[in-house]
Amino acid sequence: MILKSLSCLMFAACCFGQEPNQHLADIKQLTFGGQNAEAYWAPDGKRIVFQSTRDKLECDQIFIMNADGSNPHMVSTGKGRTTCAYFLADNKHILYGSTHGAGDACPPAADRSKGYLWAVYAGYDIYEATDDGKIVKKLTDTPGYDAEATVNWKTGKVIYTSLASGDLDLWTMKSDGSGKKRITTAEGYDGGAVFSHDGKKIVWRANRPGTPELMKRYKDLLADNLTSPMKMELMVADANGKNARQITDFGCASFAPTFTPDDKKILFSSNKHNCDGRKFELYLINADGTGLEQVTDFGGFTSFPEFSPDGKKLVFATDKDAKQRYEFNIFTADWK
Numbered sequence: 001m002i003l004k005s006l007s008c009l010m011f012a013a014c015c016f017g018q019e020p021n022q023h024l025a026d027i028k029q030l031t032f033g034g035q036n037a038e039a040y041w042a043p044d045g046k047r048i049v050f051q052s053t054r055d056k057l058e059c060d061q062i063f064i065m066n067a068d069g070s071n072p073h074m075v076s077t078g079k080g081r082t083t084c085a086y087f088l089a090d091n092k093h094i095l096y097g098s099t100h101g102a103g104d105a106c107p108p109a110a111d112r113s114k115g116y117l118w119a120v121y122a123g124y125d126i127y128e129a130t131d132d133g134k135i136v137k138k139l140t141d142t143p144g145y146d147a148e149a150t151v152n153w154k155t156g157k158v159i160y161t162s163l164a165s166g167d168l169d170l171w172t173m174k175s176d177g178s179g180k181k182r183i184t185t186a187e188g189y190d191g192g193a194v195f196s197h198d199g200k201k202i203v204w205r206a207n208r209p210g211t212p213e214l215m216k217r218y219k220d221l222l223a224d225n226l227t228s229p230m231k232m233e234l235m236v237a238d239a240n241g242k243n244a245r246q247i248t249d250f251g252c253a254s255f256a257p258t259f260t261p262d263d264k265k266i267l268f269s270s271n272k273h274n275c276d277g278r279k280f281e282l283y284l285i286n287a288d289g290t291g292l293e294q295v296t297d298f299g300g301f302t303s304f305p306e307f308s309p310d311g312k313k314l315v316f317a318t319d320k321d322a323k324q325r326y327e328f329n330i331f332t333a334d335w336k
Contacts, residue, residue, distance in 0.1 A: 020281070020297035024314065024333040029321065030069030031329045035060070037317040038304050039330045041067075042087045043153050045309045047131075049075075049085040049094055050317075050330055059106035062096050064131060067308075067332070075133040079104040081121065088175055089153035092131050095175075097147030099123035101138065110226055117226045120145040120168065126160060128175070139177035145225070151175065152195035157239070159183075159202060161191040168227065170204060170241065183241030188218060189227050190235075192255050196263040200239055201287070203266050205232040205255040206246075229253055230275075234268060236287055247289035251275055254283075256303045261311030263287070267295065269303035282316065301328065307335065 030039075034054030041048055046067050051060040062076035062085045076082045080100030087094050099107055102123025110119040124147040128136045140146035144163030151158050162171045162182075170184040170193050184190045186208060193204035207227070209215040221227055230253045237244035247266070248254050252275035257268040266287055269280045280303050282295040296302050302318040314335045319328050 020294045023284070023295050023336050025336055027331055027333040028069070029329055029331050030065065031072065033323070033327060033329075035326060035328050036330045037328055038084055039315045039317060040086050040150075040306050041308050041315060043089055043091045043309055045313075047087075048315060048330065049087060049096075051083055051085060051096075062094070064094075069330075075129065075131065076100075077133070077135070080123065081106050083124070084148045084150070086150050087131075088128070088151055089156060093136065094129055094131055095126055095139065095149045095151065095158065096129070097124045097126050097149065099125075101125055111224075114221070114226070115228060116230060117221065118229050120147075120163065120222070120225050120227055122163075122225055126158075126177075128177075137177060139173065140180075148191050148193070150194045152197075152199045152239075154197070155195070155199040155239075157195065157199065159193045159195060161189075161193070163222075168222070170202070172239075183237075184244070187215065189232075192257070194258055195239060196259045197261065198263055201236060201259070201263065202239055202241070203234060203236050203247075203257040203259065203287075205257065206235045207232050229255065234266065234285075236266070245289075247285060247287070253280070256305065258306050259287075260284075261307050265291075267305045267307075267314075269305070311335070 036052045039048050039050035049064050052063050053060050059081040061074050062082050063072050064075050065072035077100045080098050082098045085094050085096035099121050107121050110117045122144050124145050126139045126146050126149045142164040146162045149158050149160035156175050158173050168189040169182050170190045171182050173180040189207040193202050209218045232253050232255050234248045234254050234257050236247050250272040252272045254270040257266045267284050271277050271280045280301050284293045284295050298320040300319040305316040315332050317328050
């Protein structure tokens with residue numbers, strides 16, 4: 001009941017607060033054509049790593065480009081399917097999830113006969129590579145899904161999603177793959193986690209099935225390496241997973257959270273104004289769940305925001321100005 005009342009208050013703040021798009025200036029498109037997403041900055045702010053299905057590729061591979069969009073080039077193996085690349089603090093290495101160890105071919109797309117679903121491929125493991133594509137080390141090696149890794153450059157800690165426990169939980173490890181520790185234990189999906197800049201907090205998306213029927217569906221889908229992303233709420237906790245609390249209660253799909261440069265607010269993507277729709281905008285919320293504000297109003301799919309290391313720019317993916325259906329491009333903007 002408290003969360004429902006809080007949701008109403010946050011909606012009012014959204015409707016009567018700052019106009020959408022007022023936080024963004026000098027919006028620039030960096031990629032043109034294909035499906036480009038999950039773009040994240042290098043520590044020096046001069047490059048961006050992202051995943052893309054383009055040209056003759058049949059599924060996502062990892063690319064790096066300069067911060068102005070120049071010189072995009074593939075740095076993954078070109079085999080299997082990849083996801084969620086992130087620079088290490090040395091500015092010379094990246095982590096990313098890939099299925100290439102389980103086979104050269106792209107694994108089949110999720111079966112959508114049961115609704116809009118995400119595949120959590122059992123072949124995914126997390127690899128460290130140089131920024132020119134040489135695989136250095138396989139960092140995970142457990143049966144089932146290991147992916148969605150992000151790095152805190154201050155502490156060197158990695159946070160990722162793993163099925164090692166039999167459920168989709170958050171785990172942490174050192175950047176060399178040692179010291180693995182499970183930090184969430186509640187049944188349901190936990191993923192897309194990032195650290196605050198100071199390394200003291202984490203934010204992530206979670207699906208907590210609230211009825212026996214929903215839990216059965218979650219487990220049945222997971223048995224087929226699938227999960228439904230359409231009912232996700234945001235959670236905040238200490239970096240070790242303690243003191244977890246839910247900060248949204250929209251009953252929709254909220255995901256891709258990232259902390260603002262001062263670590264006081266969280267920027268994220270949601271379809272909160274149409275829970276059954278595919279239109280997602282960016283929203284800003286205080287870390288305690290108050291003060292919701294709509295940031296974009298592009299009218300399509302906008303997600304995966306991340307602030308540049310100096311806090312002055314934002315990178316994000318959107319179908320704004322797309323020329324073809326299912327085209328998504330990477331944009332940057334000055335943050336106001």
